[in-house]
Ligand code: ATP
């Protein structure tokens with residue numbers, strides 16, 4: 001079948017009451033954005049609870065479906081034949097043509113479900129079901145009708161035009177990007193943080209990201225890996241502004257001044273402070289990390305509490321109760337795993353103590369941080385001001 005158009009199904013946004021149009025418009029915008037880079041000259045329109053993407057030229061079917069499968073908010077992608085209303089006999093002929101071209105092997109059971117959005121149409125839905133069933137059976141005697149559990153459910157929607165479709169390719173679900181504000185993802189080169197960003201973005205949140213880079217302890221390749229991860233996540237979220245903060249001086253200063261078993265936790269507190277300052281500058285409403293209870297010393301409840309204490313913005317930790325394997329499964333699904341496991345050093349691992357505190361005490365950590373008071377504010381300011389911004393598409 002040479003499809004020209006797609007019907008886009010969305011679920012949750014259908015129930016948003018008065019604000020429904022905002023969600024629909026955001027979805028239309030995201031679909032348009034994603035398809036405009038592909039061949040096909042697509043126009044995306046909405047019409048009474050339906051979104052259509054229609055091509056004006058030839059396109060690569062798999063490429064378009066793949067692009068649509070990266071748009072949050074879509075639950076189903078239905079390739080469809082959309083025809084003008086040229087009379088009932090024409091509809092019958094078009095349905096026969098559709099079945100003929102869409103299914104090579106006609107050995108299936110089917111059911112026709114017609115819906116008449118246009119109540120002026122001269123034939124009622126039940127009659128359309130029966131008549132179309134009959135023409136299909138006549139044209140393709142190998143087919144059979146099964147109204148309870150059909151292999152092929154052929155939908156015929158009679159509206160302004162007529163939509164004929166029978167296949168639904170699953171979309172990613174979630175909510176359209178741009179409907180839930182913006183958040184700052186602390187993006188490292190690991191497995192967890194790209195997954196955390198993906199999960200929050202799937203609820204409609206626009207992402208910005210911050211990466212703490214510690215040259216020469218961390219290499220350009222380690223940075224490139226983070227850029228690559230941001231680009232992979234951006235396939236779902238749209239462009240991500242990545243802030244690369246040079247963290248070396250701060251880390252060395254902490255290393256010189258503070259007890260080594262507290263290094264990780266103090267470093268993490270500075271990461272959060274800096275990420276939050278950039279977040280506020282960019283109008284982000286929250287921070288996102290890939291933390292998960294008990295994964296490492298800095299992710300005990302005590303450590304999470306001490307890290308959290310420096311933040312004013314809410315910190316979203318979507319993976320907090322996930323097992324590692326479940327996180328890995330998502331990273332495989334969203335295609336970040338292979339990049340995440342490339343073996344480049346991480347700034348946390350280089351400065352990590354042999355026996356980091358696992359139950360830090362907030363007062364003690366705050367005491368240790370007073371040893372930094374001479375230079376740290378200036379260093380934080382410089383780190384923020386000299387950050388490199390990379391647009392990841
Ligand atoms: P990940 O797999 O995401 O790197 P992790 O298991 O290695 O996580 P940590 O190193 O303790 O765990 O980091 C916890 C979280 O802190 C990360 O998920 C990320 O959100 C943030 N983070 C850690 N290192 C960095 C970094 N260099 N730059 C930005 N964020 C970081």
Ligand code: MG
Pocket residue numbers: 188189190346348
């Ligand atoms: Mg890490």
